Amino acid sequence: MSITTYELNHLDLLEAEAIHIFREVASEFERPCLMFSGGKDSIVMLHLASKAFWPARLPFPVLHVDTGHNFPEVIEYRDQLIKELEARLVVASVQKSIDEGRVAEEKGPRASRNRLQITTLLDSIEENKFDALFGGARRDEEKARAKERFYSFRDEFGQWDPKNQRPELWNLYNGRIRQGEHIRVFPISNWTELDVWQYIEREAIEIPSVYFAHEREVFQRDGMLLADSDFVTRSDGEELVKLKIRYRTVGDMSCTGAVESEAENLKQIIEEVSSTRITERGATRADDRVSEAAMEDRKKEGYF
Amino acid sequence: MEFLRFATAGSVDDGKSTLIGRLLYDTKSIFQDQLESVEATSQQMGNEYTNLALLTDGLRAEREQGITIDVAYRYFATPKRKFIIADTPGHIQYTRNMVTGASTADLVLVLVDARHGVVEQSRRHAFLASLLRIPHLVVCVNKMDLIDYDEKAFQAVKEEFRNFAMKLDIPDLSFIPISALHGDNVVERSAKMPWYEGSSLLHHLEEVHIASDRNHIDARFPVQYVIRPQNEEHHDYRGYAGTIAGGVFKPGDEVVVLPSGFTSTVASIDSYDGPISEAFGPMSVTMRLTSDVDISRGDMICRPNNQPSVSQDLQAMVCWMSESIELVPRMKLALKHTTRSSRVMASEIQYRIDVNTLHRDEKPESLKLNEIGRVSLRSTQPLFFDEYRRNRNTGSFILMDEATNVTVAAGIIVGSG
Numbered sequence: 001m002s003i004t005t006y007e008l009n010h011l012d013l014l015e016a017e018a019i020h021i022f023r024e025v026a027s028e029f030e031r032p033c034l035m036f037s038g039g040k041d042s043i044v045m046l047h048l049a050s051k052a053f054w055p056a057r058l059p060f061p062v063l064h065v066d067t068g069h070n071f072p073e074v075i076e077y078r079d080q081l082i083k084e085l086e087a088r089l090v091v092a093s094v095q096k097s098i099d100e101g102r103v104a105e106e107k108g109p110r111a112s113r114n115r116l117q118i119t120t121l122l123d124s125i126e127e128n129k130f131d132a133l134f135g136g137a138r139r140d141e142e143k144a145r146a147k148e149r150f151y152s153f154r155d156e157f158g159q160w161d162p163k164n165q166r167p168e169l170w171n172l173y174n175g176r177i178r179q180g181e182h183i184r185v186f187p188i189s190n191w192t193e194l195d196v197w198q199y200i201e202r203e204a205i206e207i208p209s210v211y212f213a214h215e216r217e218v219f220q221r222d223g224m225l226l227a228d229s230d231f232v233t234r235s236d237g238e239e240l241v242k243l244k245i246r247y248r249t250v251g252d253m254s255c256t257g258a259v260e261s262e263a264e265n266l267k268q269i270i271e272e273v274s275s276t277r278i279t280e281r282g283a284t285r286a287d288d289r290v291s292e293a294a295m296e297d298r299k300k301e302g303y304f
Numbered sequence: 305m306e307f308l309r310f311a312t313a314g315s316v317d318d319g320k321s322t323l324i325g326r327l328l329y330d331t332k333s334i335f336q337d338q339l340e341s342v343e344a345t346s347q348q349m350g351n352e353y354t355n356l357a358l359l360t361d362g363l364r365a366e367r368e369q370g371i372t373i374d375v376a377y378r379y380f381a382t383p384k385r386k387f388i389i390a391d392t393p394g395h396i397q398y399t400r401n402m403v404t405g406a407s408t409a410d411l412v413l414v415l416v417d418a419r420h421g422v423v424e425q426s427r428r429h430a431f432l433a434s435l436l437r438i439p440h441l442v443v444c445v446n447k448m449d450l451i452d453y454d455e456k457a458f459q460a461v462k463e464e465f466r467n468f469a470m471k472l473d474i475p476d477l478s479f480i481p482i483s484a485l486h487g488d489n490v491v492e493r494s495a496k497m498p499w500y501e502g503s504s505l506l507h508h509l510e511e512v513h514i515a516s517d518r519n520h521i522d523a524r525f526p527v528q529y530v531i532r533p534q535n536e537e538h539h540d541y542r543g544y545a546g547t548i549a550g551g552v553f554k555p556g557d558e559v560v561v562l563p564s565g566f567t568s569t570v571a572s573i574d575s576y577d578g579p580i581s582e583a584f585g586p587m588s589v590t591m592r593l594t595s596d597v598d599i600s601r602g603d604m605i606c607r608p609n610n611q612p613s614v615s616q617d618l619q620a621m622v623c624w625m626s627e628s629i630e631l632v633p634r635m636k637l638a639l640k641h642t643t644r645s646s647r648v649m650a651s652e653i654q655y656r657i658d659v660n661t662l663h664r665d666e667k668p669e670s671l672k673l674n675e676i677g678r679v680s681l682r683s684t685q686p687l688f689f690d691e692y693r694r695n696r697n698t699g700s701f702i703l704m705d706e707a708t709n710v711t712v713a714a715g716i717i718v719g720s721g
Contacts, residue, residue, distance in 0.1 A: 006552070006584045007515050010305045010386045019588035020547045023529040027601050027643070051576040052588070055541060056533035139377045146376050147363060162363050165374060166711045167400060167625050169407040171547070171586075172640050172702045176709035190388060192379050277336040293364045 011199050015048065018187035020171060021150055022052035025132050025185050028175040032060040032132040032185075033090065035121075035304060038074035039250040040207055041136030043081075044196055045188060047205050049134070050085060061088040063133070065121050067113040068095045069231040069253045077208040092124035109233040112255045118302045122158040125182060132175070132183045135304050140192045141280070144296035150189055156180040158302030184304075193248075193280050194273050201266040211269070213246040213261040224257030248273075248280045305381075308509060311390040311405040311438075313429040314415035319446045323415065323484035324378065324391060327506065330491040333380035375405045384510040398425075399659065399674035400625045402432050403714050407700070410514045411440040413505075418447045418457055418481070422464045428659045430465070434472035435621060435676070435716065437693055439517045441469075442478045444505060448497065449483040455499040471662060473693075476512075480505050518585050519695045523551030523559075524612060525605040526642035526688075526698075531590055543574055543590035544599055549642060549697035550690070551607070552584045553591065561597055562604040562614060562688045568593040585697065602644040604688040612688045612698055615720040618648075618681040621657075622703070624671040626712040629705055631671040631679070637712070641687050641701035648703070652680040678718070692716040 008016065025032050034049060036042045049058055062082060082089045094113050097103045097120045106112060125133065139146045149165055151173045166174055177183060188196070200207060218225040219238040226232060228240055231254045245258035246269075263269040295303075314320040328334045342358045363374075378389040390405030392398075406412055412433040416426050426443075433441050443465055451457045458481045469477055480489055481500055488494035491506045503511065528546035533539075553559075557570045571592040573580040583589045591605065599605075606612060624631050631650055639648045656668040656677040671677045692699030703713040 005515060006518070006520050007306065008587065010307045013307050013586070016547065016586050016588040020528070020586075023545050023588070024643075027529045052545070053531060054574075054576040054590075055538045056531050057535070140379045144363060146378070147374050162374070163365060167404045167714070169404055169702055169711070169714045170696065170700045171408075172700065174640065174702060174704055174709070174711045176638065176704055178709065190377070190379075192381075194381075277332075279335045279337055296364055 011195065011202060014188070014191055014195060015051070015199070017171075017190065018045075018048045019052040021173070021185060021187040022049050022134070024173055025134070025175070025183075026053070026059050029132040029183070031128065031130050032134065033063045033128070033130050034058070034060060034134040035136070036062045036064050036078065037136075037251065037304075038064070038070070038078050038208060039136070040196055040200065040211060041138065041188065043205060043207055044191075044199060045134060045136045046081065046085065046087075047203060048187065058085065058087050061090050063090045063092060063124065063128075063130070065092045065117050065124070066094060067117060067252045068093065069113055069229075071208070071210050071247075071250060071253055073208045073210050074250055077206075090124070090128065092120045094120045096120075097123065109235050111233075112252060114252055114255055115298065117304075118158075118298065121304075122302050125158065130182060131177060132185055134185045134187060136188055137186050137304060138191050138193075138196075139189050142295045144293070144299055148186055148189060150186055151175060152184040152186065153177070154182050154184060154302065158182070160184075160299050160302070162296065162300070194270070197266065197270050197273050201270060208250065210247045210250060213244050213264050213268075215242055216245050216258065217242055218245060218258055225259070226255075226257055227253060229253045305384075305386055306514075307386050307388065308411065308512070308514060309388045309390070309409050310411040310413055310509065311392055311402065311409040312413045312415070313392055313402050313406075313432075314425070318415035318417050319484040320391070320415050323444065323446065323482070323490065324389060326484055326487055326490050327389075328378065328380050330487065331380045331382055331506070333378075375401050382506065382510055387509065399428070399432065399623060399676070402429070403436065403623050403625075406432065406436045406438055407714065409436075409438055410517060411442060411509070411512060412438045413442045413444060415444050415446050416461055416465070418445045418451050418461060421461050422468065424660045426465065427468055427661075430469050430472055430474065431659050431662065434469075434474050435623075437473075437696065439514070440476045440478075440512055441474050442480065442505070442508060444484075445479060445481045446484050448481045448488060449486050453481070453483075453488075453494075453496045455497070458500075478502070478508060480508065519550040519697075520552055520584055521550070522610055522612070522690060522695060522698075523553055523557075523607045524549040524690070524695065524698050525553060525591060526644070527599055527601055527603045527605065528643045529601060530599070541592075542596075543592050544605065545588070545590045546643065547588045548583050548585040550585055550695045551610075552582055553589075553605075554582050555579075558608060559593070559605050560608045560611065561599055562606065562611070563686055564598065564603070566595075566597040567608060568595045568597055570594075602642075604642070606688075612690050613720045614686050614688055616683045616686050617721050618683065618687065618689070618715075618717055619719040619721065620679055620681060620701070620715040620717050621676060622650075622671065622679045622716075623676045623714045624673060624712065625714065626705065626710065627673050629708075629710075629712055631677075631713065632669065636706065638704040638706050639681075639683065639701055639715075640704070641689065642698060644685075644687060646687065647684045647706075648681045650679050651682050654678040654680065679715075681715075689717050689720075691718060693718075 246261040392401040392405035531543040655664040
């Protein structure tokens with residue numbers, strides 16, 4: 001930060017914008033919460049929220065929609081972080097939604113709990129009466145997300161109507177909702193994948209080990225490398241190989257792909273990200289490959 | 305690295321999507337999987353060429369109808385700067401989209417088809433850019449390849465545009481002859497137009513000076529949130545959190561708090577990373593004062609010798625954005641200005657402005673979607689504001705419909721009373 005010329009660099013500007021939004025929501029909403037997946041974006045979000053309210057603790061709980069198909073490293077990381085921040089954790093369990101008959105498990109070798117999360121999330125919003133939910137989605141991630149507002153209005157069914165969004169002007173956010181409706185809030189909308197990594201490095205933020213290159217047993221499916229786990233069923237020809245890989249995104253183990261990588265530290269990850277020619281979701285997310293508008297369709301129903 | 309936020313104005317026919325596609329492609333900001341997906345969709349839709357508009361038009365309805373519904377945000381970087389493009393579509397709800405996209409922009413890029421010269425739409429772009437006080441306007445005279453890179457034609461467009469822009473207030477106006485399709489003067493200077501001595505578009509975007517565009521004179525700190533930790537370690541801590549909306553604050557500065565008028569001194573400016581010696585816009589900080597005064601969200605901290613206007617009566621240029629509701633005199637609306645929320649009554653619509661001719665239509669009955677007019681507003685409680693031309697942060701507001709909660713207007717303060 002160069003004080004004399006009154007200029008801020010891009011990370012300072014992005015941080016200031018995000019902190020402004022965290023505080024705005026905490027001021028104007030009754031029951032906000034921060035959606036946390038254990039992925040790098042939500043880790044950065046928690047860090048930004050801590051900065052926004054320092055020296056006070058977070059004025060809202062952290063919500064984890066747990067598919068039950070987690071990387072064990074990520075759950076361990078989550079619990080440690082929540083303890084350090086003295087934050088309150090709310091876990092919404094997809095398994096519980098299945099047990100209670102709210103949703104039915106998908107069948108077949110490509111079954112995933114990705115879509116089931118929508119019901120679990122919306123049930124949790126209703127149960128906890130959340131009126132604003134922070135999410136770590138970025139506009140550079142995906143074309144439907146490129147059209148998102150910072151404050152994204154959801155009706156009483158949790159639906160997003162992309163054709164009928166509220167105009168968003170200057171830094172004046174419209175937080176007016178009726179009972180039962182809510183707002184999804186995306187403070188890091190303007191960040192790119194590279195910004196996130198540069199920020200993690202600058203702030204020396206700890207991240208789960210799966211983001212760094214390590215050896216793992218994986219198999220090829222649809223041009224992606226999936227880890228062997230109890231949550232996936234391999235079919236014939238999907239042979240396991242031991243490769244040096246890392247994860248660019250962290251989600252459900254059954255649909256998050258790894259990339260071959262030698263990047264063992266943040267500096268190497270930043271180099272890798274700056275030279276890559278494939279988007280992070282394109283490289284690693286089976287859930288987006290269902291159709292051209294897979295993300296838009298899920299978002300309309302209430303997805304993250 | 306520095307940021308530049310710019311909005312692009314124009315319709316598909318002007319070659320806007322091609323230009324954005326080229327900027328992204330030539331700066332290696334389009335990824336292989338994105339390009340493959342766009343190529344596949346183009347083929348499937350029966351397009352003869354790869355339709356780069358599909359990169360930004362991501363929604364199902366947009367692809368089906370071949371239109372852009374809303375402002376799309378795109379990101380790219382060069383070794384010198386990072387860029388955020390707010391791509392505003394020209395087809396429908398034009399004014400609303402451009403006002404939205406331009407409200408946070410440092411620069412507006414307007415495309416003009418060299419064959420057609422300045423058309424009604426170009427005038428509208430220039431007017432909106434000047435209304436929103438965008439400091440830099442770049443006019444790209446596109447499709448130069450179709451007129452044999454003719455200098456005279458370029459000069460004619462330039463002169464015509466300048467003549468119109470003279471009636472407006474545009475501090476920095478530049479013209480660049482380009483061919484988005486062939487890349488002439490987009491990233492590199494073109495050999496086909498040796499008569500053009502200026503820089504390429506990308507070079508211009510990298511170099512345009514924006515650091516002095518912010519107001520660092522009038523110290524304004526709208527209180528956003530009060531931080532009271534209520535824990536052992538910080539038992540008596542009371543910090544006022546917010547984003548600096550103008551000027552510079554330093555520990556030791558004498559300040560006055562509005563509306564109470566109490567004076568105090570800045571004890572410290574805090575952040576998670578430690579104390580800050582000077583805070584300026586748009587930093588998000590936490591301020592502590594030496595004395596215990598009653599301060600809450602919506603209050604404004606400023607300097608005793610430099611205070612904003614304090615009034616319940618506003619004069620504003622209002623851009624109406626609702627399809628279903630019209631603004632009529634005596635209508636009551638919810639207002640948000642800085643961190644302050646209030647109710648207002650639109651006591652009078654003084655005139656409506658024709659954005660194409662700048663003609664003023666006195667005392668209209670209403671303002672409809674995409675119409676702009678000068679409106680007198682009366683607020684239930686005093687607001688602390690500056691003229692928009694002096695400070696975008698303390699001179700702007702939004703209006704919301706109290707029944708549907710929808711944002712119905714953008715407001716630009718031109719005075720009090």
